[in-house]
C-alpha cells in the first residue's frame with residue numbers, strides 16, 4: 190500500500206524505474222552522498238538489486254519511488270535501511286532536479302518519518318550527509334534533525350574537503366513537532 194501525501198505518493202519500485210534510478214545516481218548533483226563515485230552505475234546493477242530482493246516478513250529496509258500525486262511522474266527515491274526493530278533506521282533520498290524546491294522532498298521525508306515512528310515504533314531515525322550539501326542539511330533540519338556527529342574534513346569531493354555529518358531525530362522530538370499525533374509507546378526516559 191503506498192504512503193500518500195498531498196503532493197507525492199511513495200510507492201514500491203517497478204522494473205521500469207531502474208533506468209531512472211541509475212540516471213539519478215550517475216548525475217553528480219543528484220547523487221550527493223560521499224561514497225557514490227565514480228558515476229558508472231548501470232541499469233543492470235539496479236535491476237539485479239531489484240530482482241535479488243527476497244520475500245521477508247522481517248525486512249531490514251524499505252525502498253520507495255516518489256511520484257507526483259498530480260501527474261504520476263517519477264520524481265525520485267527514498268528509503269530506510271539498517272532497521273533495528275523498534276529502535277533505529279537510516280533514511281536517504283534523492284530527487285530529480287526538476288522537482289527541487291517544489292516541496293516534494295520535504296513531504297516524502299515526512300511521509301517516511303511518520304511511517305517509521307508511528308508504524309514501526311522507532312526511537313531514532315538517522316541520516317548521513319556532508320557539509321557541502323546545504324540542501325540536504327536544510328531539508329533534514331526542516332524535519333527536526335540535528336547534527337549528532339560532525340567528523341571534520343572526513344570527505345573529499347569535487348576537489349574540496351567537507352565534514353561528514355551524522356544527523357538524527359529522536360522519537361520525542363518528532364512527536365513534539367507533530368502534536369496532532371499520539372505517541373502510544375512509553376518513553377524510555
Ligand SMILES: CC(C)(COP(=O)(O)OP(=O)(O)OC[C@H]1O[C@@H](n2cnc3c(N)ncnc32)[C@H](O)[C@@H]1OP(=O)(O)O)[C@@H](O)C(=O)NCCC(=O)NCCS
Nearest residue numbers: 218219221282283284289290294317318323324325327328
Ligand atoms: C536533498 C534534496 C532531496 C532536497 O530536496 P529539495 O527539493 O532540494 O529541498 P528544498 O528545496 O525543500 O530545500 C531544503 C532546504 O534546504 C535549504 N537550502 C536550499 N538551498 C540551500 C543553499 N544553497 N544553502 C543553504 N540552504 C539551502 C533551505 O533551508 C530549504 O528549506 P526552505 O524551503 O525552508 O528554504 C535534493 O536536493 C536532492 O535530491 N539532492 C541530491 C541527493 C541528496 O543530497 N540526498 C540527501 C542525502 S542525505
